[in-house]
Amino acid sequence: MCCARNHHEEPEITENPTGRADADERALRARLAARLLDLDATVGVLGRAFAEAGFELALVGGSVRDALLGRPMPDLDFTTDATPDEILRVIKPLAEAHWDIGREFGTIGLRLAGEQVEITTYRAEAYDPDSRKPQVAFGSSLEDDLVRRDFTIGAMAIRLPELTFVDPHDGFGDLLSRRLRTPGAPADSFTDDPLRMMRAARFASQLGFTVDADVFAAMRDMADRIGIVSAERVRDELVKLMKGAHPRRGIEVLVDSGLADHVLPELSRMREERDEHRRHKDVYRHSLTVLDQAVDLELERQEPDIESPDFIVRFAALMHDCGKPDTKRFEPGGQVTFHHHDVVGAKLVSRRMKALRFDKDTTKAVARLVELHLRFYGYGDAGWSDSAVRRYVTDAGPLLSRLHILTRSDVTTRNRRKAERLAHAYDDLERRITALQEKERLDAIRPDLDGKQIMALLDIPPGPLVGKAYAFLLEERMQHGPLGEEEAARRLRAWWESVQG
Incomplete structure (x- = not known):
């Protein structure tokens, strides 16, 4: 599957390796082509600049997936054979701004034509079994980079500047089938980064996709490995899941896979309890x-x-x-x-x-x-x-x-x-x-008298008694509505006499 090579022409996906020609597939192809055309001031400019400098560059991962699905693209992700220093040399004359906060992981960020961009050197990541941080090793090819990505729907790329569609793991087919698979063995993927198990649940929520049986089995077997991931990363995935279009689907993946036992054990425990009216199979189903x-x-x-x-x-x-x-x-x-x-x-x-x-x-x-x-x-x-x-x-x-x-x-x-x-x-x-x-x-309910008025009226200094008087007036306000200053003062004096007496 490829696109037109002349950047002045409208990009068009011309090949159909899946053998499908239904309306959904045509819609995805047209959407991607239109989005690439819209982004030429960023995608095209960067592709031509890297090619002229002798480097490879590809739009990759979630950016390609979201372009195909017509979803918002807050950031554009690229990958390249250039090192971080070489990336900086290429982008400095072009970028409106740039930053290297992710340089340790091979990532350089920039803003170009109003778009937020991240460019990362081809890489492979692996988790040490006892570490919360990824060990980073730079890779040598786009294909090697794609196989280490989380799911096939994120393992697609557009080679630049020729606009060639690269999809070695049939992520396009999985988009059409609405399913989540990993590019390689699921156990290898989740060993590299256990947070990907949380991402499976998040994509089920955001996209309404079904988790492939092999992927789900690996999640069940490896659920306890989520414990090596930092709480902050787990939290961020949970927030994205809950804010998805289908949060119930994501939650069911977490619970059924056993991940919830480790990240939300209170939720898993609810499956054991029936509600008092037996209206539902259990409290968990009621909560869903x-x-x-x-x-x-x-x-x-x-x-x-x-x-x-x-x-x-x-x-x-x-x-x-x-x-x-x-x-x-x-x-x-x-x-x-x-x-x-x-x-x-x-x-x-x-x-x-x-x-x-x-x-x-x-x-x-x-x-x-x-x-x-x-x-x-x-x-x-x-x-x-x-x-x-x-x-x-x-x-x-x-x-x-x-x-x-x-x-x-x-x-x-x-x-x-x-x-x-x-x-x-x-x-x-x-x-x-x-x-x-x-x-x-x-x-904005407040008592009819403030602290200064209370102290003046009762002739008392700041202290606990002022707080008690304030609480009394607030309760009167709650019970009877607005009283006015005169009536509030009368009731306060009566209260004060009872306290003093």
């Missing part, structure tokens, strides 16, 4: 359904304070019941309960995210959603006072939109009447929240 529904609601609602795809709400949906295994109790009559699993789950998910080196804000947000996910239940039966609605909003804080999504997604009952009743109840709660927000600005 909640995840599916959260993804759909996130896209449907398009909340202005949530940038979709949103890791926080999706991960909270997946992990909201992770406290159930530790809180399972058998009650008289055979009923199973999971009291306080929300609080326990919040602690568990916080601990796991810290182990995976998530930042504090993201960790706190997910844990808080897990802790609050049961708060709504009972609203439809007993009704809430305005005070309770205020507290719901205040406790959720900036996570309120996400809490709406999580709470609605957690309704998975097959009882239509019950589902409709819960949906109507939450509709009513949201209407009341909107009405109170318009009236009272619930997102």
Whole structure:
């Protein structure tokens, strides 16, 4: 399969080594040709510059895959027989900017014609069994470089400047078949870089592809090897998985392969527990359904304070019941309960995210959603006072939109009447929240008097008593709404007298 060689002409893939000529294949070929034409100011310029300097250059890996699929290409990846020093000599006269932070691994970065570019010397990587860092050895040919890549769909290249399509492992065919295979033996690939097992799950999520049986078997056999990979790299793959178009597929790959036992053991444990109403095979399956529904609601609602795809709400949906295994109790009559699993789950998910080196804000947000996910239940039966609605909003804080999504997604009952009743109840709660927000600005609830006013009114210095007085006024504000300064002062004096007396 090759493209037109004159860079002034529109690139066109003319060969069809797979023997297929269906609409999907033609669409992929046309998409790649059009993308290469659009990128001539970068791809063409670099290809001609390296050729004139006597070096090989190829667009490679994820860049070719994403061009074929019509996906965004935030970075362009190239590979070459030039060394890092030789790469720098070629690109310096062309680049708008360049950097060599990856020089140790043979990679030079640059910006050209507005595109972010990475150029890497042909290489082969291998992990020492006891090391977290790859050992880098430079290779000698494009074919050798391609065979060491993670999957066949990332082992395709475009030789430059002639625009020859190189696909020794039929990655093009695997794109059409929507499956993940490795260029060589899966065990060799995962030995070289165990993180590739996480990438298989991530691609299942992002692309909706199926993991080949041989690849999946190797993942099961080698799952414990993920332990040598740094927590930061595992975390980054997990985030990409959760933000994919099909996160459930990626999670199922993690769990079924045994990888989750090592990176998210709390998730694996959920398979052992049935929920108290026996609506689902197990809590794990329930959580997958909640995840599916959260993804759909996130896209449907398009909340202005949530940038979709949103890791926080999706991960909270997946992990909201992770406290159930530790809180399972058998009650008289055979009923199973999971009291306080929300609080326990919040602690568990916080601990796991810290182990995976998530930042504090993201960790706190997910844990808080897990802790609050049961708060709504009972609203439809007993009704809430305005005070309770205020507290719901205040406790959720900036996570309120996400809490709406999580709470609605957690309704998975097959009882239509019950589902409709819960949906109507939450509709009513949201209407009341909107009405109170318009009236009272619930997102900024404060007592009617600030700290300075409290100290002046009670004639007390800064200290714990001011905090207690402030907490009293905040509770009054929650219970009764805005009081005004005069009424707040009256109630504060009465409280102070009771404390003093």
